[in-house]
Amino acid sequence: MRILALLLALLVAAPAAAAQKGDCGTIVIPTGVGVSSSADITSFSPLFGTSLYNAQSAALLYLGLIWLNADRQIDWSRSLASSITTPDQGTTYLVTLRPWHWSDGVPVTTADVTYAFQLIQEMGTTYPGYGTGGMPTIIKRLDVIDATHFKVVLTRQVNPVWYIDNGLSQLEPLPRHSWSHYTMDQIWQSQSTPSFFNVVDGPLKIQRLDVGLDAIFVPNPAYEGPKMHFQRLVFRFLESDGAEIQGVESGDLDLADLPDALWNTAHDLPGIYTVQLPPSSGWNEIQLNFRNPQSAFLNDVRIRDAMQDAVDQNQIIKLVFHGAGKASYADLPPLPPDFLSPAMRTGQYPVGYDPAKARALLAQAGYTPGPDGMMRKDGKPLMFTALFSTGDADITQEVELIQADLRKAGIDMKVRQIEFNQLLALLYGPPDGWQAAWIGETTGAYPSGEGSYATGAGENSGGYSDAEMDKLIDASIYQPGLNGLYAYEDYLSAQQPTLTFAEADVVVLARDRIHGVDKFIDANANYYPEQLYCTEGST
Amino acid sequence: MIATRLASSTLTIFILVTLVFFMAHLTPGGPAYSILGMKATAASVQQLNARLGLDAPIWKQYLIWWWHLFQGKLGYSYLLSRPVGSLLWQYEINTLVFYTVSIVLSTALSILLGLVQGVYFGYWPAKLIGGLQLAGYALPGFFVAAMLVLWFSVELHWLPASGISNLREVHPGVGSYAAHLVLPVVTVTILTVSGLSRYFGEAVHEELGKDYVRTARAKGVSFQAILFGHVIRNALRPLVTILGLSFPYIFTGGVIVESVFNYPGLGWLMWRSALSQDYPILIAIVLIIGVLTILGNLLADIVNGLLDPRASYE
Numbered sequence A: 001m002r003i004l005a006l007l008l009a010l011l012v013a014a015p016a017a018a019a020q021k022g023d024c025g026t027i028v029i030p031t032g033v034g035v036s037s038s039a040d041i042t043s044f045s046p047l048f049g050t051s052l053y054n055a056q057s058a059a060l061l062y063l064g065l066i067w068l069n070a071d072r073q074i075d076w077s078r079s080l081a082s083s084i085t086t087p088d089q090g091t092t093y094l095v096t097l098r099p100w101h102w103s104d105g106v107p108v109t110t111a112d113v114t115y116a117f118q119l120i121q122e123m124g125t126t127y128p129g130y131g132t133g134g135m136p137t138i139i140k141r142l143d144v145i146d147a148t149h150f151k152v153v154l155t156r157q158v159n160p161v162w163y164i165d166n167g168l169s170q171l172e173p174l175p176r177h178s179w180s181h182y183t184m185d186q187i188w189q190s191q192s193t194p195s196f197f198n199v200v201d202g203p204l205k206i207q208r209l210d211v212g213l214d215a216i217f218v219p220n221p222a223y224e225g226p227k228m229h230f231q232r233l234v235f236r237f238l239e240s241d242g243a244e245i246q247g248v249e250s251g252d253l254d255l256a257d258l259p260d261a262l263w264n265t266a267h268d269l270p271g272i273y274t275v276q277l278p279p280s281s282g283w284n285e286i287q288l289n290f291r292n293p294q295s296a297f298l299n300d301v302r303i304r305d306a307m308q309d310a311v312d313q314n315q316i317i318k319l320v321f322h323g324a325g326k327a328s329y330a331d332l333p334p335l336p337p338d339f340l341s342p343a344m345r346t347g348q349y350p351v352g353y354d355p356a357k358a359r360a361l362l363a364q365a366g367y368t369p370g371p372d373g374m375m376r377k378d379g380k381p382l383m384f385t386a387l388f389s390t391g392d393a394d395i396t397q398e399v400e401l402i403q404a405d406l407r408k409a410g411i412d413m414k415v416r417q418i419e420f421n422q423l424l425a426l427l428y429g430p431p432d433g434w435q436a437a438w439i440g441e442t443t444g445a446y447p448s449g450e451g452s453y454a455t456g457a458g459e460n461s462g463g464y465s466d467a468e469m470d471k472l473i474d475a476s477i478y479q480p481g482l483n484g485l486y487a488y489e490d491y492l493s494a495q496q497p498t499l500t501f502a503e504a505d506v507v508v509l510a511r512d513r514i515h516g517v518d519k520f521i522d523a524n525a526n527y528y529p530e531q532l533y534c535t536e537g538s539t
Numbered sequence B: 001m002i003a004t005r006l007a008s009s010t011l012t013i014f015i016l017v018t019l020v021f022f023m024a025h026l027t028p029g030g031p032a033y034s035i036l037g038m039k040a041t042a043a044s045v046q047q048l049n050a051r052l053g054l055d056a057p058i059w060k061q062y063l064i065w066w067w068h069l070f071q072g073k074l075g076y077s078y079l080l081s082r083p084v085g086s087l088l089w090q091y092e093i094n095t096l097v098f099y100t101v102s103i104v105l106s107t108a109l110s111i112l113l114g115l116v117q118g119v120y121f122g123y124w125p126a127k128l129i130g131g132l133q134l135a136g137y138a139l140p141g142f143f144v145a146a147m148l149v150l151w152f153s154v155e156l157h158w159l160p161a162s163g164i165s166n167l168r169e170v171h172p173g174v175g176s177y178a179a180h181l182v183l184p185v186v187t188v189t190i191l192t193v194s195g196l197s198r199y200f201g202e203a204v205h206e207e208l209g210k211d212y213v214r215t216a217r218a219k220g221v222s223f224q225a226i227l228f229g230h231v232i233r234n235a236l237r238p239l240v241t242i243l244g245l246s247f248p249y250i251f252t253g254g255v256i257v258e259s260v261f262n263y264p265g266l267g268w269l270m271w272r273s274a275l276s277q278d279y280p281i282l283i284a285i286v287l288i289i290g291v292l293t294i295l296g297n298l299l300a301d302i303v304n305g306l307l308d309p310r311a312s313y314e
Helices: A003-019 A052-061 A110-126 A158-169 A186-191 A241-250 A260-266 A291-298 A301-310 A313-319 A355-364 A391-410 A420-427 A467-478 A483-495 B002-026 B030-041 B042-052 B058-072 B084-119 B123-139 B141-155 B176-209 B210-220 B223-253 B255-261 B266-274 B279-307
Strands: A027-030 A082-087 A092-097 A139-146 A149-154 A204-212 A213-219 A232-236 A255-257 A271-277 A283-288 A375-377 A381-388 A412-417 A434-443 A498-501 A507-511 A534-537
Touching: A003 A149, A027 A241, A052 A213, A082 B030, A092 A110, A092 A158, A110 A139, A110 A186, A110 A375, A110 B042, A139 A301, A186 A260, A241 A255, A241 A260, A241 A507, A260 A391, A283 A391, A291 A301, A291 A483, A301 A355, A301 A391, A301 A483, A301 A498, A313 A391, A313 B279, A381 A391, A381 A420, A391 A412, A412 A420, A420 A434, A420 B030, A467 A483, B002 B279, B030 B042, B084 B123, B084 B176, B084 B223, B084 B266, B123 B176, B141 B176, B176 B223, B176 B255, B210 B223, B223 B255, B223 B279, B255 B266, B266 B279
Parallel strands: A027 A232, A381 A412, A381 A434
Antiparallel strands: A082 A092, A092 A149, A139 A149, A204 A213, A213 A232, A255 A507, A271 A507, A283 A434, A283 A498
């Protein structure tokens, strides 16, 4: 009996022991895993994080004032601020820093916050977050109260949720005692030099960057947060999705994104399992150029709604994304219910796949089908050219399906592939340089549209302008509560200033030895390195 | 003669660099868009261009570039935030090792296969080699590379799929670097030997049909002595010319193979610089290619002169 009990105990203990968080030694993963195709890390500076990969790297080295989780809630355990209050409901913000230290033992203080703000001001419009959350122009002054308390006074009263999520979150303390003797030019030129970033307060430190090849991070020994379960975390830059798959199959990589094109073959690979991540906070859209005289028809909201109604996004999700994706009917990321308007919460949108409604809208706008079935008005065909950048098979397939659906409704969308750089240059070039462009988009944590849809906004490359939209954006920013946001969202979906389409859920391939992948990456493309661990005894 | 040749070569390089400089700068877009990405706005692009000196007139940027070159500076990479010289050197070492091994191996194998093909011309060994040459020549480089990775890395786990060393090792040894070189070298060798061995085989066959060989045989000289003492030496001349033209590849690499294997060589760097419009790197590499092509030709002519003293450079 005793022997039986002992054997039973051993049987139960074995899996429990196996599930304990063992050290992984070196973990090797592609950059952008769980979010996007791999690309270079070219900067570790939070100031110059213009690319996703650079921003992710910087977030591993430096903690932000606040950390927003996938539910758009502040995770205080990962934030340098321990409290934020606004005694006057939106003009003044009192911030308290928690006790925290840089990796060289120097305390993180309000001097580091003011230093970061000075650098942001000095960068001007080249600061990646310029304009988001009003940064930096909405800040009237930043007053230091003591080493752990400071006060931000804005030029006017704003919605605190908007400002904290989009604006205050950018005030990331930087090591003043280590950087202040460098000029901005020197900081710029050192942004990819690991030794420049030897003073950090985040979970990791950068050990080495092999430009164009890999970046090696090691745990910050002075980090006061959760312990890491690895000795080194290596981010590899890989040229293609195929290289990622081959890497994980051959054992060179521990994780890789599963491209939709290889969906069927990759689910039964030996020694590898799949993890489906929640929908990311990005989406795909076709931006429309309202400045181009040849696209004057786009100013008619009936045409825009008709285009959105003509496309069967669920079919795209089924055919291209193998069922793993979510349709999008407004220029918004997947949001927690609190951030969605009541109508959107129940799945009600003014647009959605309805080809009959699309044709009816076109008829209302004065279009009739020609002999070839394509819509015409005053002898002119309903036709435009959409640009999209090269290199992604999923995008190509999705665009082709959209094109086919639009043709069924009588809308002739021609497509042209160009390099991404040239696409961006055209977006901000002469008005007649483009009509429509396929872009992957994200938004701030609080999805107000002041950067994209307000008249004259910096990222409003298509020149969209609507007085009601401006009014609702202002309401979402300046009025308390979320009703202003809800009204903006509903109007946005009705107006369709851009055409939005489904984004695939990301599926990650992971080698059997590595665990915690589902918690390692969140929908906001944040990495939580402490979540990765290996089976004890594996290497 | 050499002075004239050097002068015309210098003019060629000047024209080449000028063309590439203006073509790169006049292409729509610019490095500011690569740097700013989706955060690019008209204002931020303008400000960044001013910081990078790209708001100056093109002719002025051109003159500044030459001025810096005469001072020994190749510029600063806009995207990688490193001096171009140090970047090129870092990638250059990788390419030098990779392609030197590949060219040496390719040359040795080409001579061996070409010799057999030339000697046994019309017989089954030559036909077999000819068939393999045709197959190797017809296969695209990326296909060969992908197949090798599929078999030897993914299926058999014998060799790594990409990179230059085992990143799981804190201090990878020579063995790790060597293992990562095998598949890329084999790929380049297959592709190179296919063409090179055929040239050499044809040259050997042609030499074997010449009068001096017939005369030597009639005089009783052994076939081996004729082959190794005379035929190979004469048949090597076209091979040397081709190798001279290939000389730049030892230093500049190739885009396709380096991309498939994620091998950080100069070819890969050039490709990525072109895509992201990182002008300083792109123009510096073009300059290097131009100089090396000319040097390679010169070297080939000198070696041919050594092989055949009848060749004259006057």
